[in-house]
């Protein structure tokens with residue numbers, strides 16, 4: 296059976312160059328490894344997702360000529376997410392956390408990457424939970440050894456990277472980590488290719504996926520396959536001329552703004568390949584050429 300790779304944009308804005316580069320890498324990996332492509336709209340954050348962005352993402356992908364074999368949207372899985380949460384809760388693997396953002400910052404150490412390493416305060420001091428709270432998952436204290444096809448081997452313990460992390464936030468929305476783990480499992484994703492900025496999430500996603508799969512195993516109410524770890528590849532991000540990653544602000548400029556200014560898909564593809572270091576100038580490029588160029592370097 297062919298493997299499956301996914302492109303998983305969040306509809307919290309229109310597509311920008313960072314998304315375009317990810318989509319090209321996903322297609323290049325699919326070409327190289329002969330995979331099916333799945334488009335997943337990651338609208339887990341219902342506070343920020345908007346219908347116009349969901350429609351916009353589909354339109355923009357079609358404008359470039361991207362093709363995919365299947366499609367899903369996370370909001371149609373929310374009932375399933377709840378069932379998985381119930382299973383984890385029944386096993387004592389979830390607890391409410393009433394810490395405010397301020398408390399989280401002041402009461403916990405911070406990692407090298409600037410993340411709060413939650414020390415488990417609310418796990419040990421159960422507070423009455425009438426006010427706002429997130430739900431955190433008890434994450435095993437265990438080193439995860441994993442491999443990235445481009446970056447090599449990693450040995451990371453999520454307990455030391457971030458501690459127990461939220462699977463539902465204080466606004467009651469499912470978190471990225473929880474939603475992505477369930478969907479990657481449920482949709483049978485075998486290959487994960489995405490930007491290097493998410494590399495830090497990989498060990499915790501491996502740990503949480505394992506926990507979810509083990510907890511749900513054999514329960515017909517939450518049908519999930521046993522966990523098999525996907526192949527990972529985290530691609531480089533576009534950098535500016537001084538070698539710094541493009542900021543959110545620079546990315547704020549969407550591809551549809553370029554389109555509205557009269558740029559063609561081929562011009563934008565040439566531009567992105569040039570910025571990502573695949574071409575020495577920004578000669579217009581077809582989608583097929585762009586994918587083949589990246590596939591040749593994977």
Ligand code: GLU
Nearest residue numbers: 303304305337475489493
């Ligand atoms: N939805 C995430 C994003 O747009 C990508 C998630 C992933 O590829 O794991 O940044």
Ligand code: ZN
Nearest residue numbers: 392393394417
């Ligand atoms: Zn807490």
